[in-house]
Amino acid sequence: MGASNLNNKKSEEEKESMLGTYFSVGIVGGVILLTYVIVFGLYMIRV
Secondary structure (H helix, E strand, C coil): HHHHHHHHHHHHHHHHHHHHHHHHHHHHHHHHHHHHHHHHHHHHHHH
């Protein structure tokens, strides 16, 4: 029973770390996309 309890905790921690990974990847992707849109918009205004 103790081993099964340990496995449950480990899988919960893995889920949380995966969620954190997706969250940071989403933020980085959003920043890159936002930067691209801003740069492209400024370029189109000038041209």
